[in-house]
Amino acid sequence: MTLRTGSDEATHAFQLPRLIRLTPNLYAASFMLMKMIPARYILRQAMANGLLEPATVILETTSGTFGLALAMQGVHLDRRVVLVSDPVIDERLYRRLTDLGAQVERVPAEAGTIVGGFQVARLNRLNELRAAYPSTFCPEQYSNPDNPRSYAVVAELLLECLGQVDCVVGPVGSGGSMCGTVGNLRSVLPDCQAIGVDTHGSVLFGHADAHRELRGMGMSVLPANLDHRIFDSVHWCAPVAAYQATRQLHRRHALFAGPSGGAAYLAARWWAAANPNALTVVMLPDEGYRYQDTVYDDAWLRAAGYLDSPLPAEPVAVTDPRFPQGAWTSYDWQRRSYAEVLGGHQLLSGVG
Amino acid sequence: MPAQTLLAPPAGTPGPAGHANLEVIGIGFAPAHHGELLQGMFLDDAGVPHRALVTLPQPALGTRAVFRPSYTHGGVLGPSELIKVRRAAILTLGRLPSYRSPAKGGQIEITSTVPHGIGMGSSTSDVTATIRAVADSHGHPLEKEEVARLAVLAECASDSVMICDQVVLFAQREGTVLEVFGQQLPPMLVLGCDTAPEEKVDTLRLPPAPYDRSEIAQFGVLRAALRRAVAKSDLALLGRVATASARINQRYLPKPQLEMLLRLCAEHGGCGVQVAHSGTVAGLIFDARAEQVAANIDRCADALSDAGLAVTGLIDPAGRGDRQPAPAGA
Numbered sequence: 001m002t003l004r005t006g007s008d009e010a011t012h013a014f015q016l017p018r019l020i021r022l023t024p025n026l027y028a029a030s031f032m033l034m035k036m037i038p039a040r041y042i043l044r045q046a047m048a049n050g051l052l053e054p055a056t057v058i059l060e061t062t063s064g065t066f067g068l069a070l071a072m073q074g075v076h077l078d079r080r081v082v083l084v085s086d087p088v089i090d091e092r093l094y095r096r097l098t099d100l101g102a103q104v105e106r107v108p109a110e111a112g113t114i115v116g117g118f119q120v121a122r123l124n125r126l127n128e129l130r131a132a133y134p135s136t137f138c139p140e141q142y143s144n145p146d147n148p149r150s151y152a153v154v155a156e157l158l159l160e161c162l163g164q165v166d167c168v169v170g171p172v173g174s175g176g177s178m179c180g181t182v183g184n185l186r187s188v189l190p191d192c193q194a195i196g197v198d199t200h201g202s203v204l205f206g207h208a209d210a211h212r213e214l215r216g217m218g219m220s221v222l223p224a225n226l227d228h229r230i231f232d233s234v235h236w237c238a239p240v241a242a243y244q245a246t247r248q249l250h251r252r253h254a255l256f257a258g259p260s261g262g263a264a265y266l267a268a269r270w271w272a273a274a275n276p277n278a279l280t281v282v283m284l285p286d287e288g289y290r291y292q293d294t295v296y297d298d299a300w301l302r303a304a305g306y307l308d309s310p311l312p313a314e315p316v317a318v319t320d321p322r323f324p325q326g327a328w329t330s331y332d333w334q335r336r337s338y339a340e341v342l343g344g345h346q347l348l349s350g351v352g
Numbered sequence: 353m354p355a356q357t358l359l360a361p362p363a364g365t366p367g368p369a370g371h372a373n374l375e376v377i378g379i380g381f382a383p384a385h386h387g388e389l390l391q392g393m394f395l396d397d398a399g400v401p402h403r404a405l406v407t408l409p410q411p412a413l414g415t416r417a418v419f420r421p422s423y424t425h426g427g428v429l430g431p432s433e434l435i436k437v438r439r440a441a442i443l444t445l446g447r448l449p450s451y452r453s454p455a456k457g458g459q460i461e462i463t464s465t466v467p468h469g470i471g472m473g474s475s476t477s478d479v480t481a482t483i484r485a486v487a488d489s490h491g492h493p494l495e496k497e498e499v500a501r502l503a504v505l506a507e508c509a510s511d512s513v514m515i516c517d518q519v520v521l522f523a524q525r526e527g528t529v530l531e532v533f534g535q536q537l538p539p540m541l542v543l544g545c546d547t548a549p550e551e552k553v554d555t556l557r558l559p560p561a562p563y564d565r566s567e568i569a570q571f572g573v574l575r576a577a578l579r580r581a582v583a584k585s586d587l588a589l590l591g592r593v594a595t596a597s598a599r600i601n602q603r604y605l606p607k608p609q610l611e612m613l614l615r616l617c618a619e620h621g622g623c624g625v626q627v628a629h630s631g632t633v634a635g636l637i638f639d640a641r642a643e644q645v646a647a648n649i650d651r652c653a654d655a656l657s658d659a660g661l662a663v664t665g666l667i668d669p670a671g672r673g674d675r676q677p678a679p680a681g682a
Contacts, residue, residue, distance in 0.1 A: 044399070145566075152569035156576035163589050187570045187596045188577045188589070232389050 009076050011040055013071070013077030013138070016153065019161050022253050026272040027281045028265070029154065029163065029164075030255060034285035035141075039069035041150030042139045043077060047335045055283050056135040057082055061122035062215065063089050065286055066141050066174075071102035082133075084125045086118045087111070090290055100350070105129065117209070140222035142174050151180025158281060159188060165191040168276070169268035169284030171217035171260035172204055177283060182230050193232045193278075195271060195335075197264045205234045205333070206342050213239045216260030216285060222338070231333045237263035237313055238327040243295045244311045245269075246288070256288040259295050266328065268295040270314055360610050377420050378489025379528065381482035384413035384475040385511050386635050386667045387628030389537075390578055390597045392571035393563045394521065394530060403560060404523045404530050406578065408542065408626055408635065409509040409669045410472065415464040417481035419489045421455030427510060427569065430460035430482075433669040438461060440479040440506035444494075447502060448458060453490045460485070460645040467664070469552030472630010477502050480555040483514075501527040503537065517584050521575065525560075531575070533582040540587055542635035542667040543649050547607045549662045551632055556632050562606040570600065587639045591624025594637060598627040607634055620652035621645075633664055640668070 007013040014036045017029040046052045058081045060070055074081035081102040094252045097104055101109040111121030130136050142145050149226040154177070158165050165185060182194040201210030202218025205228070209220045214237070237245075239259070246262025249255050257265070261284030268282035294300050301307045315330035321341060334342060377543060391405035419441065439461055448565045460482055466474040483502050487494045494502075498515040505526030512522035512529075521531040563571070573595050581590035598610060607613070613625045618634040621644070627634045638645050653663050 048399075149569050150565055152572050155573045159573060159577040159589075160580050163577070165586065165588055184570060184573045187573055187600075188592045 004271050010034055011072050011076060013067075014072070014235045015040060016157055017283075019157070020253070021256065022125045022255075022282075023269075024120070025273060025276055025279050026268060027279070027287070028253070028255060028257075028261075029158070029281055030257065030261075030282050030284045031067055032287055034177060034283070034344030035064075035069040037073070037153060037261055038141055038144075038147040039066060039139065039229050040074050041078075042141075042144055043070070043144045044074050046137050046139075047077065051137050052077065052079055053135055054078075056137050057133045058128060059133070059136045059138050060084070060140070060141070061119075061249075062124045063118075066094075066139075067097060067102070067104075068093065068100075070139065071097050075103060082129060084122045084129065088167055093186055093197055093290065117220050141176065142221075145225070147172040147174060147176035147225050148183060148227075151177055154181045158185060162279060162281070164279055165192055165256040165281055166278035167195060167268075167271055167280040168281060168283065169195040169264050169271060170197065171285060172196040172198055172221060172224050172226065172266050173260075174216050175204075177285065179225065179227045179230045181283070183227070196231045196234045197260075197266055197267050198234060198236050199215035199263065200238050200324045201322055202236075202238055205231075205236075205331070207236070207324065208322070214259055214263065216243050216258055217263065228333070228338045228341070229335050232335060233330055234321065234333045235267040235328065235330045236265075236324055237266060238304045238324070240309055241266055241311060241327040243301060243306050244256075248311075249284075250288070255284065257284040258286040258291055260285055266311075267330075268314070294347055321347060353474050362647055366432055376455075376489050378485040378487065379593040380417045380419070380479045380481040380486070380488055381415075381551050382415050382484065383409055383411040383513050383516065384415075384477050385513050385659075386410040386542060386664075387471050387626055387631055388597070389512070389594045389626050390521075390571075390574055390599065391629040392574070392597065393568050394575055395568065396530065396570050397427070397441065397665045402523045402530060403525055404520065404521050405511065405629070406521055406533070407513060408537075408667065409513060410544075410665075410667045411516070411518060411669070412665070412667070413465045413467075415462060415466060415471070415474075415477040417463075417478065417485040418461040419485035421453060421489050423454050423456060427533025428457050430459065431462055434462060434478060434508040436480045437477055437478050439480045440502060442487050443502050443505050444483045447494075447498070448487060448490045448492055449658070450672075455489065458486070458489070460543070467567040469631070470546055470664075471628025472481075472664075473513055474531070475507055475515055475537050476503060479506050479510070480514045484554045490630075497527075497529070498509060500529075503527065533566045533579055537582065538587040538590060539586040539640035540590070540611075540623075541638045541645065541649060542654055543579040543635055543638065543641045543656070544664040544667050545613075545620075545656050545661045546632055546664050547609050547613075547627075547634050547661065548632040551567075558605065561601075561629075563600075566576050567600055585624050585638070587641075590639045590679070592628035593624075594625040598634070599631070601627060601629045605630060607632070609659070609661065616652055616655050616659070620655070633668060647672065 017031040020028045027096045043235040061084040063085040084105045087106045107121040199214040199218040201212045242259045242263035244268035246259045251263045272280040312328045316325045318329045362524045385407045389406045393401045414430045428438045430438045468474045496515050503510040519533040520529045623637045
């Protein structure tokens with residue numbers, strides 16, 4: 001009845017994931033660039049509300065894919081984009097961002113020693129820049145409620161294509177994708193389960209802040225957009241488990257995803273196998289190109305010691321979410337708030 | 353409900369040359385509805401929001417309108433309390449090509465079995481039947497889109513009872529179809545009840561619901577789910593959509609018994625609850641293909657009565673009324 005048409009913009013074509021059936025009861029929602037969804041929605045909303053004058057600078061703190069999505073949108077909207085990043089930014093991403101016209105500001109390397117690490121240093125630099133430009137717009141992916149709201153389109157896609165979804169598994173960073181997708185799905189499917197996948201040394205679900213190697217998930221500060229009450233359970237994946245799962249996803253299903261997707265795949269595969277009558281969807285936020293020299297390089301993996309330890313068959317269920325036990329742990333979060341779960345415990349990090 | 357004002361036929365009115373009066377009397381019919389399966393605010397491709405709804409038709413009830421044209425008198429005479437009906441007739445006369453008939457005005461007679469003021473579309477039914485009757489008298493049947501446009505002009509907001517051969521997302525204040533979901537609803541039976549028999553809701557006095565952006569996002573999700581439910585004839589999913597829409601509406605025109613209705617529905621094997629978003633009726637949705645559905649509905653109707661709710665009848669949206677219980681209030 002409706003003819004398919006071409007997209008007017010690359011960013012529109014990038015937006016929605018492809019749904020791929022991995023096993024009889026497990027689907028992958030495979031994104032090229034998941035962060036395009038909130039970037040596009042937030043900037044269009046700002047445009048409609050008159051917050052993006054021709055001279056307005058789009059300003060955000062990010063080292064990753066949200067910045068890339070903003071830079072791509074900046075091309076379509078003809079707006080200047082300034083991104084505040086960590087001192088070390090992937091060189092290929094840097095070249096791509098600057099080719100799109102974005103300006104990348106790196107915080108100094110010594111900022112890593114302060115409490116909260118680079119994430120706090122980036123926020124401080126952002127505030128300086130905000131004062132320096134006459135007109136700025138900050139998308140604020142960590143606190144802007146339009147971030148989770150934008151993921152209604154993913155819930156629409158899942159409902160239209162699958163109808164019944166019993167469990168959604170995905171990595172957690174800003175909280176936008178999981179809280180937005182599951183929150184909207186639950187208006188129709190209130191019993192749909194949510195499994196958040198975090199990594200060791202991330203404060204999101206109670207670990208103490210520590211150096212994290214795994215990109216694309218975990219945080220050093222608690223983002224306002226993370227509504228803990230969405231989650232039925234939480235899994236923590238160490239890099240070794242995430243990387244091996246990422247490679248398995250590639251070898252078994254020819255799906256070329258980044259390691260945050262690999263970590264989610266590990267948890268999702270386990271849950272789907274344990275619940276054969278339930279339909280599970282796993283979110284794969286980006287593609288593997290940025291990780292070809294690391295996760296997808298056996299020599300690199302071996303040198304880092306990631307090829308030697310076998311992948312656990314199942315997570316270690318912990319009773320205290322603050323302490324990791326091994327490469328893959330899980331905790332029964334039961335849709336409680338952060339305070340309900342961790343209120344009785346002293347916060348281990350200085351933020352929150 | 354008794355026939356409303358019956359005006360005397362315009363005796364002696366001259367008709368067009370060669371035509372007997374009998375031939376130019378127009379007759380129109382329109383069914384009632386039983387609230388909506390979904391109502392809210394939806395974005396179009398350009399991101400523009402539209403208020404829209406998906407009607408649950410109740411074909412067992414309806415309005416019959418008879419239009420008797422007058423070739424001398426420019427006014428439209430009709431039941432005085434039905435201002436919208438007269439407005440609809442005037443609008444329709446203005447829309448029809450005058451070469452079809454030299455009628456200047458006429459008289460309208462309305463016979464309706466639709467209860468008033470509880471969200472079953474009595475007004476839309478009257479207006480739609482009238483538009484069809486006037487068009488019929490001109491021998492010029494109107495497209496359903498045109499009937500929809502005229503109905504909305506006459507009464508500001510209409511359910512989509514004039515579009516009976518498709519399941520549509522209908523912009524009730526614009527008279528346009530935003531999306532065609534399919535040809536028919538999944539086979540279903542809806543046990544209707546009036547949640548507030550003492551109350552009457554004046555639809556036009558209700559301020560339009562000020563949906564927030566989170567709700568608009570949710571409506572997009574419900575629309576996608578309904579698209580699948582109709583395409584796949586998935587009544588369980590359709591029931592969930594109706595329930596979700598009813599829940600959102602609790603912020604605007606709450607049905608105090610909604611949670612109880614949901615519980616009774618689940619206990620008797622139903623799929624969900626739909627409501628009149630600008631009325632007091634609600635319906636418990638059952639799969640017409642399910643085993644024991646008749647017995648389950650009977651037991652559920654008893655439970656509703658025990659809970660003090662007035663059962664308004666059984667709705668079969670695909671039916672023709674021949675298997676229906678007596679209309680409410682008849």
